[in-house]
Amino acid sequence: MTITAEITAKDVCYQYTNSSALALNNINLTIKPGEFVAIIGPNGSGKSTLAKLFNGIFLPTKGDIFVNGLNTKDKDKIWEIRQKAGMVFQNPDNQIVATIVEEDVAFGPENLGIPPKEIRQRIDEALRTVELTEFANKAPHLLSGGQKQRVAIAGILAMKPDCIILDEPTAMLDPVGRKEVISTVNKLNKQEGKTVVLITHFMQEAVCADRVLVMEKGRIVMEGKPREIFSQVEELKKHGLDVPQVTELAYLLSKENVPLPRDILTVDEMVDCLCQLL
Amino acid sequence: MREITIGQYIPGNSLVHRLDPRTKILVTLAYMILLFALNNFYGYIFPVVFLILATILSRISVRYLLKGLKPLIFIITLTFVLNSFMIKGRVIYELGPLDITYEGLVQGAFMAIRLILLITGTSLLTLTTSPISLTDGIERLLSPFKKVGVPAHELAMMMTIALRFIPTLLEETDKIMKAQMARGADFESGNLINRAKNLVPLLVPLFISAFRRADDLAMAMEARCYRGGENRTRLKELKMTFIDMATFAVFTLFAIGGIASRFL
Amino acid sequence: MSIVVKNLTHIYMPNTPFESVAIKDINWTINDGEFWGLIGHTGSGKSTLIQHLNGLLKPTSGEIIIDGKNIHSKEVSLKTIRQKVGLVFQYPEHQLFEETVEQDVAFGPRNMGLPDEEISKRVKEALELVGLPYEQIKDKSPFELSGGQMRRVAIAGVLAMKPQILVLDEPTAGLDPRGRDEILQEIVDLKEKQNLTVILVSHSMEDIAKIVDKLAVMYKGEMVSQGNPREIFKDYQGLVEKGLGIPQVTELMIKLKGKGKNVSTDILTVEEARAEILKTLRRKGLA
Structure with a gap:
């Protein structure tokens, strides 16, 4: 049987025990193998909660989540699910366990009971992918934020997952760190063929995704290709989100009847379009 | 605070660095016992020579090794002074109501040397052994006692995490302290009770942050399939080699020498 | 009130193997009523620099002169300096510790030894300045608030000391776009209403460009340029090479x-x- 869905959410609701409101309200979605899905939304929209349901850290209060066809409610399969769908968290400091980079990357495979020789291979491979080979023997607290997040990504890669879920991996980083992490994430999807779910509130980071989901108040309110989503500037602003400056500029100019496409995402695209006009 | 060398690992590839951590831990323990078994100055020759030998082989600079003594100079001096005054015997100097005795001086010097050897010896262990292999060693050494309920793996994991988060929490302490000082907090003056009270604005945020980190870390560990020590493999397997055996043999010779000196 | 930074150098752990020069020979004048942006890559020395402005760090060499007096001279009390120069750290909500919002905001004024009446007046004002409803929020625990509200309470805690100069280290870090825009707008309003001098440290060139009048750029411990943002942003290549953007x-x-x-x-x-x-x-x- 070929698996047609990496992750499926079916009528999923989630409610925190100390809250009366639903954090997630009837979510239905399917993420295909090899797909890169970005989930954006303001704080409190439920996007992080959803991510935590994807690998069984939280269980839905209603509905079901399937990872690779396995229900996250199935207690016997939970470790398999977590190995298949690895998770990178927001705070780079709070997810690194060991005092040496390579020991930390080894943590996952060690938990899976992989033989030492193979762990070694997996570490080397994972560190190469995130371009941190020369940092293998460094102490994590001496690394920059962007580097720490890449160590965390390597730690997940070493478990050989099919899918990587990143829960606001750039929220606490500076612009340089953000770029490092996003280019690594793109590489995971394009070169390593991993399914990627990226949670973020920076629109620019969703540009390379195959599909963007916009969440607000526990619901998916917009869905589509990045260009389709970003061209709806007013709709996005209504949901408390932001678009790249050039996208907003293109939107404002086209309102003045300047013949510009509305789905401009980068400075260079804008330069090309304007050059033909000016 | 940052000057304390105890527990600070200096990476290297010397003979001593490459020893199995279990060897180093066991030899250090035996070395400590030996120090307490000695009863005269001649006996010190054996641990001293052993320590010098180990230091040379470790290629750790003597200056660095001795730096470990710095924060403990006070305790060493106190030991020496107290002994000098407390022991009854031939008085060689009177200082008001206190007498310094010959026996006291001898005993004080004896104790001070023991302390110095104890500290430099254990520093050598931590200077040449990374925290992680130290924990590994302790875990392996304790694992035979698992059957009687010693949580060897859990203890080792706790130590690893503590070591990992010490720098992070030190940084955080510094930051919160400064943030409160910017709001006029005073951590440096006042009597003992006031000072303790003034620590509240530092300790409360620090604890809250530590708990939040602990929560996050637990979640991250579970997400990486951590479920205790059962069926876990390790990246680095510990193996005793010829040089470990040789180390035990050499130390045994020194220990016999030391014990023999008791009967001089 | 003006701050003059003169030949300021700070070396961490001098005379040890860990010695490192954090900032080198900084000269900077902040005049009354100015709105400065301070930018630089991580580790460029921005944090070290701003911690000198209220005397949290002591210069290795050079001086900080506030209102004509070196702040580390004997006649100046650092406590007064810290009241005059309010410093809001990154993620300031991490410093909250009291049982109620009111008590937490009162921490600064209380340390200044003000009478109770004056303290409650200031707490109320400060909370309103950051857009929080005093009556509804004063008795709540700061820890049951949302992230954005906690950050506002922490900023109010500094404002309640009525500083004349306000230094903010990345006040929008970790916030979503709406939260970010709200906080930035509040800072702009605050500056107008209270006639403050403001120094804003930020990684977002877009935010900086929108609101500051003057800009200072740090690179590897040195202040490499300062002046009008329009002039500084003209050097696109130079800024990109310094790990920054425009x-x-x-x-x-x-x-x-x-x-x-x-x-x-x-x-x-x-x-x-x-x-x-x-x-x-x-x-x-x-x-």
Whole structure:
């Protein structure tokens, strides 16, 4: 049987025990193998909660989540699910366990009971992918934020997952760190063929995704290709989100009847379009 | 605070660095016992020579090794002074109501040397052994006692995490302290009770942050399939080699020498 | 009130193997009522620099002069300096510790030894300045608030000391776009209402461009340029090499100019870019 869905959410609701409101309200979605899905939304929209349901850290209060066809409610399969769908968290400091980079990357495979020789291979491979080979023997607290997040990504890669879920991996980083992490994430999807779910509130980071989901108040309110989503500037602003400056500029100019496409995402695209006009 | 060398690992590839951590831990323990078994100055020759030998082989600079003594100079001096005054015997100097005795001086010097050897010896262990292999060693050494309920793996994991988060929490302490000082907090003056009270604005945020980190870390560990020590493999397997055996043999010779000196 | 930074150098752990020069020979004058942006890559020395402004760090050499007096001279009390120069750290909500919002905001004024009446007056004012409803929020625990509210309470805690100079280290870090815009707007309003001098540390060139009057750039411990943001953002290449960027719209205009288009590059905001492009199009009779 070929698996047609990496992750499926079916009528999923989630409610925190100390809250009366639903954090997630009837979510239905399917993420295909090899797909890169970005989930954006303001704080409190439920996007992080959803991510935590994807690998069984939280269980839905209603509905079901399937990872690779396995229900996250199935207690016997939970470790398999977590190995298949690895998770990178927001705070780079709070997810690194060991005092040496390579020991930390080894943590996952060690938990899976992989033989030492193979762990070694997996570490080397994972560190190469995130371009941190020369940092293998460094102490994590001496690394920059962007580097720490890449160590965390390597730690997940070493478990050989099919899918990587990143829960606001750039929220606490500076612009340089953000770029490092996003280019690594793109590489995971394009070169390593991993399914990627990226949670973020920076629109620019969703540009390379195959599909963007916009969440607000526990619901998916917009869905589509990045260009389709970003061209709806007013709709996005209504949901408390932001678009790249050039996208907003293109939107404002086209309102003045300047013949510009509305789905401009980068400075260079804008330069090309304007050059033909000016 | 940052000057304390105890527990600070200096990476290297010397003979001593490459020893199995279990060897180093066991030899250090035996070395400590030996120090307490000695009863005269001649006996010190054996641990001293052993320590010098180990230091040379470790290629750790003597200056660095001795730096470990710095924060403990006070305790060493106190030991020496107290002994000098407390022991009854031939008085060689009177200082008001206190007498310094010959026996006291001898005993004080004896104790001070023991302390110095104890500290430099254990520093050598931590200077040449990374925290992680130290924990590994302790875990392996304790694992035979698992059957009687010693949580060897859990203890080792706790130590690893503590070591990992010490720098992070030190940084955080510094930051919160400064943030409160910017709001006029005073951590440096006042009597003992006031000072303790003034620590509240530092300790409360620090604890809250530590708990939040602990929560996050637990979640991250579970997400990486951590479920205790059962069926876990390790990246680095510990193996005793010829040089470990040789180390035990050499130390045994020194220990016999030391014990023999008791009967001089 | 003005701050003059003169030949300031700070070396961490001097005379040890861990010695490192954090900032080197900084000269900087902040005049009354100015709104400064301070930018620089991580580790460029921004944090070290701002911690000197209220005497949290002591210079290795050089001096900080506030109102004509060196703040580390005997006649100056650091406590007064810290009241005059309010410093809001990054993620300031991490410093909250009291049982109620009111008590937490009162911590600063209480340390100043003010009478109770004055303290409650200031707490109320400060909370209102950051847009929080005093009556509804004062008895709540700061830890049951939302992230954005906690940050506001922490900022109020500094404002309640009535500083004349307010230094904010990345006040929008970790917030979503709406939260970010709200906080930035509040800072702008605050500056106007309270007639404050403000120094804003930020990684977002877009935010900086929108609100500051003057800009200082740090690179590897040195202050490499200071002055008008419009002038500084003209050096696109130079800033990129320093691990920084410029606002997207400024980059756009510079690139258009590079392609031989007759446009002004003196553009900092989307609104300015819109006007400039429309003007150029009209000149050509195209729109």
